[in-house]
Amino acid sequence: xxxxxxxxxxxxxxxxxxxxxxxxxxxxxxxxxxxxxxxxxxxxxxxxxxxxxxxxxxxxxxxxxxxxxxxxxxxxxxxxxxxxxxxxxxxxxxxxx
Numbered sequence: 001x002x003x004x005x006x007x008x009x010x011x012x013x014x015x016x017x018x019x020x021x022x023x024x025x026x027x028x029x030x031x032x033x034x035x036x037x038x039x040x041x042x043x044x045x046x047x048x049x050x051x052x053x054x055x056x057x058x059x060x061x062x063x064x065x066x067x068x069x070x071x072x073x074x075x076x077x078x079x080x081x082x083x084x085x086x087x088x089x090x091x092x093x094x095x096x097x
Contacts, residue, residue: 072091
């Protein structure tokens with residue numbers, strides 16, 4: 001039968017001291033210095049994540065990406081008209097990143 005009572009005192013005190021030893025070992029002795037450049041990169045990345053994945057970023061996504069998508073669709077249409085591709089499904093775009 002499974003016991004739901006707390007562990008014996010000797011175990012809990014050794015567990016507590018293990019936690020203290022492990023947490024002391026994990027704490028860095030010197031705080032890492034974060035440069036202003038690193039903070040700028042972090043802010044930029046967080047803004048991009050917010051814009052690209054949140055409901056609140058929808059308007060900015062539309063303003064940022066719509067002109068690019070429309071231009072690509074026009075180009076695909078021209079390629080179809082020239083007979084260089086059969087359909088827009090054959091039109092591929094390499095997006096770095």
